[in-house]
Amino acid sequence: MSGAEEVGLVTPIREVFSENLALASGQTLAGFELITETYGQLNSQRSNAVLICHALSGNHHAAGRYNHSDPKPGWWDLHVGPGKAIDTNRFFVVSLNNIGGCDGSSGPNTMNPETQQPWGPNFPQVSVNDWVTTQALLADRLGIDSWAVVVGGSLGGMQAIHWAVHYPERVRNCVALAAAPKLTAQNIAFNEIARQAILSDPDWLAGYYQQETVTPTRGLSLARMVGHLTYMSADGMSDRFGRDTREMPSDAINAGEMVFQVESYLRYQGKQFSTRFDANTYLLMTRALDRFDIAADFDDSLSDAMAATTCRMLITAFSSDWRFSPARSRELVDALLASGRPVSYAEIETDAGHDAFLLDEPRYTGLFTAWMQQVVI
Amino acid sequence: MSGAEEVGLVTPIREVFSENLALASGQTLAGFELITETYGQLNSQRSNAVLICHALSGNHHAAGRYNHSDPKPGWWDLHVGPGKAIDTNRFFVVSLNNIGGCDGSSGPNTMNPETQQPWGPNFPQVSVNDWVTTQALLADRLGIDSWAVVVGGSLGGMQAIHWAVHYPERVRNCVALAAAPKLTAQNIAFNEIARQAILSDPDWLAGYYQQETVTPTRGLSLARMVGHLTYMSADGMSDRFGRDTREMPSDAINAGEMVFQVESYLRYQGKQFSTRFDANTYLLMTRALDRFDIAADFDDSLSDAMAATTCRMLITAFSSDWRFSPARSRELVDALLASGRPVSYAEIETDAGHDAFLLDEPRYTGLFTAWMQQVVI
Numbered sequence: 036m037s038g039a040e041e042v043g044l045v046t047p048i049r050e051v052f053s054e055n056l057a058l059a060s061g062q063t064l065a066g067f068e069l070i071t072e073t074y075g076q077l078n079s080q081r082s083n084a085v086l087i088c089h090a091l092s093g094n095h096h097a098a099g100r101y102n103h104s105d106p107k108p109g110w111w112d113l114h115v116g117p118g119k120a121i122d123t124n125r126f127f128v129v130s131l132n133n134i135g136g137c138d139g140s141s142g143p144n145t146m147n148p149e150t151q152q153p154w155g156p157n158f159p160q161v162s163v164n165d166w167v168t169t170q171a172l173l174a175d176r177l178g179i180d181s182w183a184v185v186v187g188g189s190l191g192g193m194q195a196i197h198w199a200v201h202y203p204e205r206v207r208n209c210v211a212l213a214a215a216p217k218l219t220a221q222n223i224a225f226n227e228i229a230r231q232a233i234l235s236d237p238d239w240l241a242g243y244y245q246q247e248t249v250t251p252t253r254g255l256s257l258a259r260m261v262g263h264l265t266y267m268s269a270d271g272m273s274d275r276f277g278r279d280t281r282e283m284p285s286d287a288i289n290a291g292e293m294v295f296q297v298e299s300y301l302r303y304q305g306k307q308f309s310t311r312f313d314a315n316t317y318l319l320m321t322r323a324l325d326r327f328d329i330a331a332d333f334d335d336s337l338s339d340a341m342a343a344t345t346c347r348m349l350i351t352a353f354s355s356d357w358r359f360s361p362a363r364s365r366e367l368v369d370a371l372l373a374s375g376r377p378v379s380y381a382e383i384e385t386d387a388g389h390d391a392f393l394l395d396e397p398r399y400t401g402l403f404t405a406w407m408q409q410v411v412i
Numbered sequence: 413m414s415g416a417e418e419v420g421l422v423t424p425i426r427e428v429f430s431e432n433l434a435l436a437s438g439q440t441l442a443g444f445e446l447i448t449e450t451y452g453q454l455n456s457q458r459s460n461a462v463l464i465c466h467a468l469s470g471n472h473h474a475a476g477r478y479n480h481s482d483p484k485p486g487w488w489d490l491h492v493g494p495g496k497a498i499d500t501n502r503f504f505v506v507s508l509n510n511i512g513g514c515d516g517s518s519g520p521n522t523m524n525p526e527t528q529q530p531w532g533p534n535f536p537q538v539s540v541n542d543w544v545t546t547q548a549l550l551a552d553r554l555g556i557d558s559w560a561v562v563v564g565g566s567l568g569g570m571q572a573i574h575w576a577v578h579y580p581e582r583v584r585n586c587v588a589l590a591a592a593p594k595l596t597a598q599n600i601a602f603n604e605i606a607r608q609a610i611l612s613d614p615d616w617l618a619g620y621y622q623q624e625t626v627t628p629t630r631g632l633s634l635a636r637m638v639g640h641l642t643y644m645s646a647d648g649m650s651d652r653f654g655r656d657t658r659e660m661p662s663d664a665i666n667a668g669e670m671v672f673q674v675e676s677y678l679r680y681q682g683k684q685f686s687t688r689f690d691a692n693t694y695l696l697m698t699r700a701l702d703r704f705d706i707a708a709d710f711d712d713s714l715s716d717a718m719a720a721t722t723c724r725m726l727i728t729a730f731s732s733d734w735r736f737s738p739a740r741s742r743e744l745v746d747a748l749l750a751s752g753r754p755v756s757y758a759e760i761e762t763d764a765g766h767d768a769f770l771l772d773e774p775r776y777t778g779l780f781t782a783w784m785q786q787v788v789i
Contacts, residue, residue, distance in 0.1 A: 220649040220674040224641045227675040231637065231682075235630040237614045253612040260608065261638070264601045269734075272597035278705070295702065297597040298604040305608075325672065328655070357646075357734075 040117045041108055042074045045099035047139065052172055056134075062159040065148065069173055070095050070139030071131040074115060075123035077177070083412040084179040085121055086170060087111065087130040088187030088194035091262070091320050092312060094138035097130040098123075113395045120403040125412065126183065134169055135161040135319040143315030144245065156242025156315055163190075163327045167197045174205065181205045183412050188212035188392035189359060190320070193327045196367070200329060203345040208410050210349045210403070212392040213356055215363035216337050216370070217328040222358060225265050226321040229258035233314045242315050251314045256305035258317055263304045268355030268388035272297060337366060342374035349406050351381045351399065353391040379406060417494045418485055419451045422476035424516065429549055433511075439536040442525065446550055447472050447516030448508040451492060452500035454554070460789040461556040462498055463547060464488065464507040465564030465571035468639070468697050469689060471515035474507040475500075490772045497780040502789065503560065511546055512538040512696040520692030521622065533619025533692055540567075540704045544574045551582065558582045560789050565589035565769035566736060567697070570704045573744070577706060580722040585787050587726045587780070589769040590733055592740035593714050593747070594705040599735060602642050603698040606635035610691045619692050628691045633682035635694055640681045645732030645765035649674060714743060719751035726783050728758045728776065730768040756783060 048071050056064040072095045077084060087097050089110075098115035100108050109130075114120040121128055132140040135158060139145075143158040174182065185206050187195040192214025199209040218226075233239055236254030244250055276297040283292050283299065333339035348371060352364035361382045371378040383399045385391045391399065425448045433441040449472045454461060464474050466487075475492035477485050486507075492498040498505055509517040512535060516522075520535040551559065562583050564572040569591025576586040595603075610616055613631030621627055653674035660669045660676065710716035725748060729741035738759045748755040760776045762768045768776065 217655065219646055220653040220655065220672070221641070221644070221646040223655070223672050224649065224674045224678055227672075227678060228634065228637050228641065231634055231679065232609065232612075235609075235634055236612070257605065257608055257612055257634075260601075260605050264598070264605065267598070269596055269598040272601065276597040278594065278597065278600070295597070295600050295604070297601050301601055301604060302608065 041112060042099040042116045042123050044102065045072050045074065045096075045109070046101075047072055047095060049139070050173060050176060052169075054172075056165070056169065058159055059162045059164040060160050064134070064141065064159065067134055067141040067169065068139075068145070069131050069134070069141075069169060071129060071173065072096060072099070072109075073130070074098050074128040075126050077127035077179075078412065081178055081180065083126050083183050084174075084177070085126045085128045085184040085186060086174070086182050086198075087115070087121070087128060088166070088170070088185065088191035089130070089133065090187070090189035090191045091324065092308070093191065094136060095130050095132040095140075096138070098128070111393065113393070114400070114403065120400060120407050121186065122407065129173070129177065129179075131170065131173060133161070133166045135316060135323070137313030137316040142313070143242075143319070144313050153245045155245055158315065158319065160322055161319060162323050163193050163197050164201075166194055166323075167201065170194070170198070171202060171205065181207055183410055184208040184210060184407065186210035186212075187214070189214060189389065190324050190327075193324075193329070196329055199344040199346050199348065200340050201343070203343060206346045208347045208349075209344070210351070210406070211364075211367065212351045213353055213359045213364075213389055214350075214367070215359050216330060216340075216366055218325055219363075223325045225261060225358070226325055229261045230318055230321055232257035232261065233317060239314065244314070250309070252306075252309040255312060255314045255317060256302075256309040259308035259312070260301045260305040264301060265358045266389040268357065268386050270355060271386035271388055274386060276300065337370040338373040341367070341370040341376055344371070344376055347410075348376065348378040349381070349403075350378060351383065351392070351403070353387065353389070353399075354382060354384045355386050356389040356391065358389045418489060419476040419493045419500050421479065422449050422451065422473075422486070423478070424449055424472060426516070427550060427553060429546075431549070433542070433546065435536055436539045436541040437537050441511070441518065441536065444511055444518040444546065445516075445522070446508050446511070446518075446546060448506060448550065449473060449476070449486075450507070451475050451505040452503050454504035454556075455789065458555055458557065460503050460560050461551075461554070462503045462505045462561040462563060463551070463559050463575075464492070464498070464505060465543070465547070465562065465568035466507070466510065467564070467566040467568045468701065469685070470568065471513060472507050472509040472517075473515070475505070488770065490770070491777070491780065497777060497784050498561075498563065499784065506550070506554065506556075508547065508550060510538070510543045512693060512700070514690030514693040519690070520619075520696070521690050530622045532622055535692065535696065537699055538696060539700050540570050540574050541578075543571055543700075544578065547571070547575070548579060548582070558584055560787055561585040561587060561784065563587035563589075564591070566591060566766065567701050567704075570701075570706070573706055576721040576723050576725065577717050578720070580720060583723045585724045585726075586721070587728070587783070588741075588744065589728045590730055590736045590741075590766055591727075591744070592736050593707060593717075593743055595702055596740075600702045602638060602735070603702055606638045607695055607698055609634035609638065610694060616691065621691070627686070629683075629686040632689060632691045632694060633679075633686040636685035636689070637678045637682040641678060642735045643766040645734065645763050647732060648763035648765055651763060653677065714747040715750040718744070718747040718753055721748070721753055724787075725753065725755040726758070726780075727755060728760065728769070728780070730764065730766070730776075731759060731761045732763050733766040733768065735766045
């Protein structure tokens, strides 16, 4: 990573689409908007474009800062920038907030043009399929016939895989990090508990909280605590928190009480998240995650699904990720191999759990960077 | 298990203790009551007594039925009865509801004699230490100088270990199933999420819900969903639920909606639990679980703690139990061996997760039964 820099100041772009969007659910959106960011320069052959697909709580702001006093760069700044794995000296990088999200693209907290009210709980259920459809429309608009790379982690990796399977002519390389061909029952169960936490909050108001200017922050905070905990590994948590205790600060409900560090950490994470994320979006995103099943359109044959791909593929899993375990990534790899497709597979030894794909783990960073350098543009 | 029968009809017994009980927290209970059950006959030498210690949500009703139309026997009926592992033809079995519980023993939903109001949130925080103290007073009353066996699973196993370490002269055999010397950060974090679910329920009312004749059922239900999910294994859930879906019944909020089986199962489990358990008790029990650390009184040396034991010991873990993993049981075994203590260790291959200790897994049942048959009375 020596010599790697940030992409600098970036500005979100609003892309307005007036066409009707037929969703996988059977519903139709009469037009939609996407908030995007781009980093680097599109070359004259339009052959160096990389699409970043975000995960459950991500958005379009993957790299760079909005102003010089911005305290934090985008969520994947460690891997997007000059000299980084997704090298903005070589690539033109496109990042977007998916529809149903809560960071500017059409979703529960934007206006329903028909009612001039926030969509709230009436925003239609979206799916990985729908997101890829809108990303393809965005590619059309940008004049990108085929992506040099489609890349994503977790739910983002599922979008990358969907691209590779359903738009093989438009994806030359695909990177799926900490992903899975579909969720397990346990994984669905964690999402369901997060959803029930939101639905149990009296400020949920059947999803119409925006009209009442309240937000179900307790439920959303609890939902995030469940998620955050499952994205860490047991060993990682032991190393970081052990059984250390701390006194709750004077502004806490239980001021002065001794609690374990891990408790106070999780409460803080939950609270922070609940101030920036939208509860209706959380329900939509987890439902989309639960329902994703790449083999479903291929008579439940994962090999047949993978046989539809034509791109170079990198699958990466993290040893301590128990929410999207290496075993699930290996199912993808086995299916690709069974179909005679080219695939590189890396299982990174780490205590960082599911969130490792967001971090700068040396072996992961090195491998990801080297693989991306081999992408032909 | 051939020839094994049930213990038949049983009746709870109320034991009233008028002495002051000094708790580990520094607080004092001015008298307390224990609800108990016994199965089998105490022999004339009073040498065949077995103490069952219950886990987080357990109680005194370990075996038998209350009447002939009782639909379910006690919670450990599979392993307590004539010819079973805890053989009531040989042993006199004592089971109790711990203080702080919600099934009749002194706890948040019993009366505070000083105020003539339910204790509610003012019932003092209790600990494994306190439970064992009250169990020892119960043994005194029953004329039991030493237990043939002290046995428990999970939090019950922690009590059994505490007995063996702190009352070596009163325990001749000790069985700790799916237990641990202390909780990990991850384990504490799951308990904290369960607690926050209760504390976030508007019907929690700072614990004074009994006076208002409401109960924080949503929070308690959510707490149980978290717990229940973590007591199952990922593979076990995949086998049982997979990605099967079902339509929600007509009396559900989301009637007609298709949901995954595992979602509807967890919601049902949560709802059932919330009608039988007390939220203040749930907080007390999880706090006691978090704070248990058998090595704490021995300068954090687990070997020194185990060196204080003199009994024959059986430690059993279950391969797919990730909440109290085999690695944690092996810490106990290693410490016992390092101290030259006799110990049998069994790691049972099963998909049943933490709850396996409650079930009739053939290898577990066989081994547990054989080990118990070797207990000298």
